[in-house]
Amino acid sequence: MINGILGRKIGMTQIFTEDGTRIPVTVVEAGPVTVVQIKTKAKEGYDGVQVGFIPQPKEKKVNKPMRGHFKDVPPTKTLREFRVSGTEDIEVGQIIDCTIFTEGEKVDLTGKSKGKGFQGVVKRYGFKGGPASHGSQFHRGTGSIGNSASPGRVFRGKRMPGRMGGKRVTIKNLTICKVLPEKNLLLIKGAIPSHNGAVVMIRKVATPA
């Protein structure tokens, strides 16, 4: 059994429940994905499934080595891999769609967060910063980064300004509010990493609470 799917973030909106509560949701176009390759313990050392998402209609965009990889299935723009517990009931060419999820189910979601550029420590690490006024001359600076002659160096891993975002981020225990199989859509409660149009991985929770 494959316990995840690939999706494309569409954007955020709100929906109403019957009693009028507003729920913020992210619309994700989830699947259908095609199984492209099965990886087994005997051959690759682990059980996994490589799936393809978003069909690639232009033949010239698929280079020769990839054409060989896609020899049994239609080529896709994206390939990702999911670990599985066993590969017996999976075959190449199998199609998985959003109906593997049910409404109210909890999922883990992985995406690439939006790039924020070079940011200071207040935004990047949530440092408090100093007072804005009352004669204060310390506002959003990094502050002290360590002691003097002992140890005489800055400790490795010291949080300092730098590039923020654009990283792989996993958010756990998100709730699926709605499954809309007609258009392969999932409505996931709350915000998710990645910009609109980016590919995200949605998995059933690894460790149910």
Add this chain to the structure above:
Amino acid sequence: MIKPLINWVTAPHVRTDLPHIPVGALVRVNYRIREGEKERIQAFEGVVIRKHRGANSTSATFTVRKVTQGFGVERIFPLNSPRIEKVQIKRRGKVRRAKLYYLRALSGKKARLTESKRG
């Protein structure tokens, strides 16, 4: 490609049974509120001073302002909320702005709007 899918998702949540609510109108909003177990309808009557985020979006809201015992009270309603029982338009005001924030600074006779002759 992106926007139509969001509209498709929100379409069932957009209410088409309510009248068009123009800015500057004097409206009476019957809003369902829950008190413990019981549900009752609360009316709020005042002037629409702002509409926010379009008409067919589920995030759209409108703000109604009234003056009670000398205090200005503003209430923001989600335009497409199922809790809105009814919206009654009592009078249409003639206004030349989309947001009537200037009413907040005015009181008494100055805070009146002349009635619009257009439908």
